[in-house]
Amino acid sequence: MERRVVFAGWLCPAVLLVPQMAVTIVFFFWPAAQAFNESLRRGDAFGLTTHFAGVANFAALFASPNYLASFWITAVFSASVAVLALAPGLLLAVMADRVVRGAALYKTVLLIPYAIAPAIAGVLWMFLFNPSIGVLAALLRWLGIDWNYFLDAPQAIMLVILAAAWKQVSYNFLFFLAGLQAIPPSLVEASAIDGASPRRRFWTIVFPLLTPTTFFLLVVNIVYAFFDTFGVIHNVTQGGPGQSTEILVYKVWYDGIVGLDLGGSSAQSVILMAIVIALTAIQFRFIERRVHYA
Amino acid sequence: MATLTLDGLRKSYNEREVVHGVSCAVADGELVVVVGPSGCGKSTLLRMVAGLETVTAGTVSIDGRVVNAVEPKDRDIAMVFQNYALYPHMSAYDNMAYGLRMRGMAREEIRTRVERAAAILQLDGLLERKPRQLSGGQRQRVAMGRAIVRDPKVFLFDEPLSNLDAQLRVQMRVEIKRLQQQLGTTSLYVTHDQVEAMTLADRLIVMNAGIADQIGPPLELYERPATAFVAGFIGSPAMNLVRGRLIAAGVEVAGGVVPLAVAGGRGEPGRPVLVGMRPEHLEPAESGPLSVRVELLERLGADTIVHGAAGGDGIRLTARAPGGFAPALGDPVALAIRPEHIHLFDLDTGKRL
Ligand SMILES: Nc1ncnc2c1ncn2[C@@H]1O[C@H](COP(=O)(O)OP(=O)(O)OP(=O)(O)O)[C@@H](O)[C@H]1O
Numbered sequence: 145m146e147r148r149v150v151f152a153g154w155l156c157p158a159v160l161l162v163p164q165m166a167v168t169i170v171f172f173f174w175p176a177a178q179a180f181n182e183s184l185r186r187g188d189a190f191g192l193t194t195h196f197a198g199v200a201n202f203a204a205l206f207a208s209p210n211y212l213a214s215f216w217i218t219a220v221f222s223a224s225v226a227v228l229a230l231a232p233g234l235l236l237a238v239m240a241d242r243v244v245r246g247a248a249l250y251k252t253v254l255l256i257p258y259a260i261a262p263a264i265a266g267v268l269w270m271f272l273f274n275p276s277i278g279v280l281a282a283l284l285r286w287l288g289i290d291w292n293y294f295l296d297a298p299q300a301i302m303l304v305i306l307a308a309a310w311k312q313v314s315y316n317f318l319f320f321l322a323g324l325q326a327i328p329p330s331l332v333e334a335s336a337i338d339g340a341s342p343r344r345r346f347w348t349i350v351f352p353l354l355t356p357t358t359f360f361l362l363v364v365n366i367v368y369a370f371f372d373t374f375g376v377i378h379n380v381t382q383g384g385p386g387q388s389t390e391i392l393v394y395k396v397w398y399d400g401i402v403g404l405d406l407g408g409s410s411a412q413s414v415i416l417m418a419i420v421i422a423l424t425a426i427q428f429r430f431i432e433r434r435v436h437y438a
Numbered sequence: 439m440a441t442l443t444l445d446g447l448r449k450s451y452n453e454r455e456v457v458h459g460v461s462c463a464v465a466d467g468e469l470v471v472v473v474g475p476s477g478c479g480k481s482t483l484l485r486m487v488a489g490l491e492t493v494t495a496g497t498v499s500i501d502g503r504v505v506n507a508v509e510p511k512d513r514d515i516a517m518v519f520q521n522y523a524l525y526p527h528m529s530a531y532d533n534m535a536y537g538l539r540m541r542g543m544a545r546e547e548i549r550t551r552v553e554r555a556a557a558i559l560q561l562d563g564l565l566e567r568k569p570r571q572l573s574g575g576q577r578q579r580v581a582m583g584r585a586i587v588r589d590p591k592v593f594l595f596d597e598p599l600s601n602l603d604a605q606l607r608v609q610m611r612v613e614i615k616r617l618q619q620q621l622g623t624t625s626l627y628v629t630h631d632q633v634e635a636m637t638l639a640d641r642l643i644v645m646n647a648g649i650a651d652q653i654g655p656p657l658e659l660y661e662r663p664a665t666a667f668v669a670g671f672i673g674s675p676a677m678n679l680v681r682g683r684l685i686a687a688g689v690e691v692a693g694g695v696v697p698l699a700v701a702g703g704r705g706e707p708g709r710p711v712l713v714g715m716r717p718e719h720l721e722p723a724e725s726g727p728l729s730v731r732v733e734l735l736e737r738l739g740a741d742t743i744v745h746g747a748a749g750g751d752g753i754r755l756t757a758r759a760p761g762g763f764a765p766a767l768g769d770p771v772a773l774a775i776r777p778e779h780i781h782l783f784d785l786d787t788g789k790r791l
């Protein structure tokens with residue numbers, strides 16, 4: 145059932161809309177328009193004037209091996225973060241769903257990482273794995289692993305992936321748990337009577353019924369890995385060693401603020417904007433068509 | 439071909455006992471209906487038989503083998519749930535085939551069995567549909583199909599018809615009865631609807647707050663209810679249960695004296711009792727031992743249900759009269775009842791005297 149509120153005039157709804165619209169315009173449309181404008185311009189050598197340059201900035205990006213490498217790093221990073229955040233989230237949710245006693249405590253504890261800001265999470269992981277002072281780094285050394293992510297690119301990527309995924313596990317856990325609890329117990333009972341082992345029950349009944357949740361979370365996690373992991377990268381590796389952990393969102397910042405290439409940086413953010421719009425569109429299309437299981 | 443035996447079955451949830459020792463032997467091919475009001479422990483009883491709840495005490499045996507510790511899948515039972523519990527992401531065909539696939543049956547054998555079940559249940563042409571594309575009655579049939587393709591030893595039904603509208607319920611009731619007779623599968627069927635229970639059952643178990651008050655064929659329960667609870671629960675409209683007192687000439691009730699079939703032997707005179715009289719046994723007469731003032735008439739066509747007040751102390755009696763019977767509201771009506779139709783129950787224990 146849909147409930148509609150009917151307003152008599154236009155003034156009241158307009159006043160109610162203004163704050164939201166103002167925020168959206170000031171913090172989204174305006175910067176977006178600026179970025180778009182900037183992405184089509186190029187500055188002179190002294191940064192005093194700019195001139196219209198058409199798609200030159202974009203052309204330069206796609207001709208730059210650095211940028212393409214960053215794309216590739218971002219893809220690997222996002223996919224790994226999504227998988228490493230989803231799988232443990234699901235596993236924990238399945239286990240928490242079975243717990244009867246003390247369920248509230250488990251849930252609370254499992255949710256704590258989500259309350260931690262990405263930057264703090266980055267610092268936490270940095271301290272744990274810092275080659276000179278990290279506790280876990282020492283442990284790895286002791287195990288005979290030559291641990292130094294400041295020098296070793298694969299180690300650096302693994303570390304930022306872990307740090308970024310760890311934080312997102314809580315979020316996925318929460319949604320998976322809600323999804324699991326929405327599955328009528330009688331379905332699982334029916335499949336138990338039908339002769340399915342617990343494992344087959346999960347893969348033939350529970351997991352398919354979680355598909356909508358899983359897809360939703362997949363998109364959310366990819367968006368997270370693309371855009372919300374700046375703090376993690378910045379605190380753990382600063383994009384290094386070399387550019388091995390320089391994901392797109394980090395490169396936007398680095399090229400624009402550190403490299404002072406405003407045109408190129410703006411072009412990059414326009415591309416990122418296009419990606420997030422595409423992801424959101426997929427999400428919306430999916431939610432609209434989403435199957436509602438009775 | 440199987441028997442199902444419940445022996446002193448008990449269930450407690452956190453120290454609180456909800457099923458207090460139910461024993462019943464279900465013969466091969468028999469349909470036993472468990473009936474009782476909401477919350478009396480019917481579902482709990484059925485779920486213990488299915489293996490979905492642990493048994494606190496007592497035993498469940500199928501074909502003489504105690505199955506208390508046996509997994510549901512190894513009990514060779516099939517269950518039809520109240521909400522059908524169809525797998526929403528699978529077609530009707532896959533829903534029915536699921537249990538067979540889990541047991542590793544060959545593809546062609548599965549196809550044959552599902553198609554045979556679909557033919558019996560008139561589901562042909564609907565097999566490719568998902569549950570949400572089926573009507574309530576069709577879903578119900580798919581749920582039945584899922585149970586019968588497995589050809590289990592025992593069918594368990596937990597209020598399978600309660601989500602259907604009244605007309606469909608009557609129709610499906612007949613179909614279930616016919617199907618069960620045709621297949622000859624031992625069945626335990628739970629319902630809170632006494633009409634459904636009476637029509638389906640070979641034997642009934644009337645549950646009252648976790649106790650099996652009486653177990654027997656429907657007519658026996660109707661004719662000789664063992665407790666006042668069973669007397670009030672079985673039969674529609676419900677039996678009149680009013681306080682009375684034994685006297686030498688019979689029983690004093692509702693301002694009249696009704697003779698008893700066997701005078702004496704049912705308690706010393708003066709003893710207060712609960713007197714049960716079925717509405718269909720209270721007949722309007724020229725003069726009767728009982729008299730009521732008409733308060734309300736329910737005209738059902740074939741019958742007229744007369745609700746009346748007897749005596750001065752607010753006792754109400756219901757009688758079933760022929761359809762043409764039409765007294766005016768407020769008129770006195772004399773009612774007679776044959777002595778053998780009087781049921782007497784102990785006032786405290788509710789046990790039949
Ligand atoms: N998991 C449980 N934990 C605690 N108490 C329970 C549980 N399941 C059922 N009960 C209690 O056991 C009693 C019997 O429940 P049951 O579901 O067997 O009733 P029922 O006869 O099937 O009722 P209905 O006709 O409403 O389905 C109820 O008092 C109920 O509150």
Ligand SMILES: [Mg+2]
Binds near residue numbers: 480481482
């Ligand atoms: Mg129930």
